[in-house]
Amino acid sequence: MCPCYVCFPDKPCYDMCWSGHVSCPLYINTTIMEQPTPLPSLAGKLLSKATQFLESNARDGTSFFLYMPFMHVHHPQFSSAEIDEESARGIFGDALLELDHSIDTILQTLDALDLADNTVVWFLSDNGPSLLRRERGGCAGALRCGKGTTWEGGVRVPAFVRWPGHIVPSRTNELLSSLEVLPTIAALTGADTSGLKLDGFDASDF
Template sequence: MRQLSLLCLLLCSMMSTPVEASPNFVVIFCDDLGYGDLACFGHPTIRTPHLDQMAAEGQKWTNFYVGASVCTPSRAALMTGRLPIRNGMMSAKRRVLFPNSNGGLPASETTIAEHLKTKGYATAAIGKWHLGHKEQYLPTNHGFDSYWGIPYSNDMDAVKGFPNYRQKSQEDPNYYAPIEQYQVPIIHNTEVVELPANQHTITQRYTDHAVDFIKENKDKPFFVYLAHNLPHIPLYAGEKFLGNSSRGIFGDVIEEIDHGVGQILNTLRELDLDENTLVVFTSDNGPWLPFETHGGSAGLLREGKGSTFEGGMREPTIFWMPGTVQPGVQLELGATMDLLPTFCSMAGVDYQSDVTLDGYDLSGLLRGKSKTSPRDRVFYWREEQIYAVRQGPWKAHFITAGCYGIGPKKEVHEKPELYNLSQDPSEKYNIAARHPEIVQQLTELAEEHRQSIEPVENQLEK
């Protein structure tokens, strides 16, 4: 009888103990958003109330990086947790994939979505892909159950005979091009369903697809990868937002994206999924500065898209998961490559293999269980070369060049430049002469890292 009573107590205890649900993940990934383009990161005239609230309730990361300073390689880094030099997704000849490219993310690479599928996650890719537009490279062949979006940048498939966008954008902060100028398709799974994409409505439609997917999969774990193709030029905004921002059409675009973030967060709250969903907001690289008011701002950071100065690769980043992510401003180092190991760790996925990963598990920092990031270094690759390396506050430049289209020409430094980014985030004061031992340390670190790179087939040059 005593044994029967104990068994009953044990069964009751097991029944009353709630089973912890697998966390959901939402990544909202902008295109060419600068470090200084959000109100919560210091912009004085662009209103981003939903992102501001997200930052107040979550963690605002001020030292968060991408794997490259331009679209394709940066996206490959996020998806695989690996620097793009390791999987052929970076080139000195072709910076990104184009409509006439034949390559893409190799099938041998394992994406975040593929890892999460092993635990039964529903997965959706929405928005700009830019990791290969041939069918074998599309999201549905890289772990995603569904895909709806454009396969590459929104300025591709341009048609001749229209006004020069760069010239017009420099003349008018509110200019937007005819939709017909860019014959970019919208693809649903593997089929073209719209040509050209109506880019005036595309931001809201991306948000609608994300909200619908969340509602449809509310009873199972899910991963949403929402990659906005804006504020990459050409800029377009929906009717409700066009002309609303004093910053011009660029501000209209950001405020519409912010509105969409609010819709997604509100959906999670309404479905009681907010405390079980990690939402990450960041961008693929810095602002495209040659387009002046149609490009963004890197704030106090130097240069922009295409460069390995901070303005090209340090991104405004927010993590949000009420009750799990400890609110505050996070000064530690992080990078988009860290999302894969972080998500897998939180989902209970064994992601370790014989493949070299460049990401670190940040879940301890997010939960407030650790004060120190497992990441203490950042490697700045551009066009198949290490241009710079950061360790702690110290950053050494071995090669420098301006952002695409403007800025200083490429210079290989016989004596590397050195900056203390904690004290000089704008990289104004080269202090290499005062700290030769730090320069030597970083030079050796870069060389050690370079030796870890094995040659692979270049996908961007196919």
């Protein structure tokens, strides 16, 4: 949420402007690689780094953990020039479209590198749509309320787990949360969590 005049150099910001925020530094570890970073180009930079990481580990035959958080579809809404005005849902829809494209690229990269059958992909969101921003904050459909509430619209979020050869594609009504990610992945990889107090549970059998 950096000042709009530096994060959106070529088009107006689709939100209020935060003139007091720091000017969007892009880090690699503790080094600032670029400041400010134009937000419309951010997804492409992160995706390029992610695919390079996957290719490097595939080449070396090493196990890996990729944590890939997206700015989409948090405010302010944005998308790259290639996606701009491609959806029927306006700027929010463009942001969602770029998110979808980025995830598809990662999945296709795993397929192309012959890593898919040995890689668990867990996708989920942290909360429902922003009620404050109305149509600019997403939509929970038939679910009640959104972000900041404990109604279904606030805590029931899009999610999927992909692991070809182990998980049969289907839909489920089972209740899981982001708290299950760590204990489940730990169980699947044989990591020792005996010294940790975990709030989630191992959902690997399910």
